[in-house]
Amino acid sequence: MPKFNYVALAGDGSEVVGVQEAADRAGVGAALLERGLSLTTMSEKRSLLQFEITRKKAGKVVQPGTNTLSADGKTLTVTSKGVSASGQPDSTSVLVYDKQ
Secondary structure, X not given: OOEEEEXXXXXXXXXXXXXXXXOOHHHHHHHHHHOOOOEXXXXXXXXXXXXXXXXXXXXXXXXXXXXXXXXXXXXXXXXXXXXXXXXXXXXXXXXXXXXX
16 A cells, blocks of 8 residues: 655644555545644655645645656756635646756
8 A cells, every 4th residue: 555645734733744554645635634634735756756745624635736856856846736715726836946
């Protein structure tokens, strides 16, 4: 079963970091909600150079995205999408970091 890294907020505002085994990201979100964790950030390794990031609040996706490292290791591209209250994509952000 795949392992997912996450960062979440507990009801008291404290940060909880860990690894959760689940069949998919939806399973991770459900497990964290059962533990009373509201805002979560999960990452899943897609390849050697790419991670998929999912941010959820109260079980709903609020910001999906990807972090991709170039083959030469000199450029990191962070792509994220904003999601409206109705769950529809409403913005896209692309940040590019170059190693100096």
